[in-house]
Amino acid sequence: MSFLGIDLGTGSLKAAIVDEDGREQAVSGVAYALDTPHAGWAEIDVQTWWRALVDALARLPRDLRDGVRAIGLSGQMHGVVLIDASGEAVRPAMLWPDSRALDLLDAWPEPQPNPVAPGMAGPLLRWIVRHEPRTARRTRWALQPKDWLRVALGGALVTDASDACATALADPAGVWDTVLLERLDIPREWFAPLAPSYAAAGALSQQAARALGLRAGTLLATGAADTPCAALGSGLAHDGDALLTTGTGGQIVVLASEEPAALKGLHRYRAASDHWYRMAAMQNVGIALERVRGWLSYEWADAYREAFGDAAGKAGNNATHVMLNPSSGLTFLPYLSGERTPWLNPQARGGWLGLSLEHTRGAMMRAAFEGVAFSLRAGLDAIRASGAPVAALKLAGGGSVDARWRQLLADALDVELHAVDCPNAAPRGAAILGGLACGHWQARDLAVLAPGTTRVAGPRGDAALAGRYARFVDLYGRVEPWFGGTMHREAR
Structure with a gap:
């Protein structure tokens, strides 16, 4: 069967x-x-x-x-x-x-x-x-x-x-x-x-x-x-269980047993079970990184290596391997297709600010990874502001398999990340609904059906990264009038 x-x-x-x-x-x-x-x-x-x-x-x-x-x-x-x-x-x-x-x-x-x-x-x-x-x-x-x-x-x-x-x-x-x-x-x-x-x-x-x-x-x-099918397939079964998915866009989902309070810029929807969930929906994750990779003429392996390669941030004999220096002042806004959470601005746009003659492709790629991570942090901050403390996230999605990228996400989001042992969470969740519909499983079985997880990264208290995130949010607020939008200050 x-x-x-x-x-x-x-x-x-x-x-x-x-x-x-x-x-x-x-x-x-x-x-x-x-x-x-x-x-x-x-x-x-x-x-x-x-x-x-x-x-x-x-x-x-x-x-x-x-x-x-x-x-x-x-x-x-x-x-x-x-x-x-x-x-x-x-x-x-x-x-x-x-x-x-x-x-x-x-x-x-x-x-x-x-x-x-x-x-x-x-x-x-x-x-x-x-x-x-x-x-x-x-x-x-x-x-x-x-x-x-x-x-x-x-x-x-x-x-x-x-x-x-x-x-x-x-x-x-x-x-x-x-x-x-x-x-x-x-x-x-x-x-x-x-x-x-x-x-x-x-x-x-x-x-x-x-x-x-x-x-x-x-x-x-x-x-x-x-x-909600991906949440079900990933094992979210109890109040407070949380999931980060990274694909073309990104979603942060937090399960709730009762209807969450409304907060501007944040979604609150019904789950596939009898629960609710809060959701921050960010449009520019994989789609933004893929476009930057193309602009910079990288293969993905080279993009990761040159963006994350030199932890000291020094070029050595090969300047293309330089990691973004925390003091370089280079920031990337990833909003290439507008944004939902938390800005609610379909006219938002992106790009690099702070470029100098010393910056390399690797530094620009690193700034892009950071910019996407910061956009996810802005969404998570909206969820936290709604009353849901999130210290750990299950992690799913094909765009989150590189260990260096996972560590950057953990640092930027200030969470522990636990990779879900289920690469196809949405169809698995749908299949579970089929099993519930025919009576093979009951709602009480959902926690038992949760797939295994592996802790893959934790926050390291990177103060310099936190400072760059603050600059990222400030920069968006300064340039948003160019796009015809109005920044939702409460999302900060």
């Missing part, structure tokens, strides 16, 4: 099979690219998702597929998929990096229970109503990505609180805000009823089963958004 978890991500789809003890047995993934038909748009044909799913399942061993008892779903948060009464998409899916609705955010005046971004379903649907009335007339359902996938598999038309509460169209508990929908002229009937993430939500159709090499009638769980 086994359980299948499917994670419908922004740039790839992953499928993982776990056994009856929650151990990963096989995993596969298929990457795809977003479409940008206009500047600031981010779309994808849903058939691209379906083809990726078929391909990913074909790569899993047949005998393991034969043993799948239930399927759970995880999906990228925000965005929206519009389908007609027959279940066909009426246009490409619009995704969270989309900024076309930036000028429509005035419909969500402060204060809001959660920050509102242009790529959330609410602003995107407001844009559809205004600019694509023919699409609006054809629409029967407005679904989150993982909910579209479940319907395509033959499952029920439902959603869960973890996705609904992040649309900017529901209250923090995930209940649809009928008054807001009416004010925005968005039809209330577009939105699916709520069900628990771990509830049964239909069964795999004959057609989908044939395409995927699975058994027809296999139970489908409602599923959850990818961040």
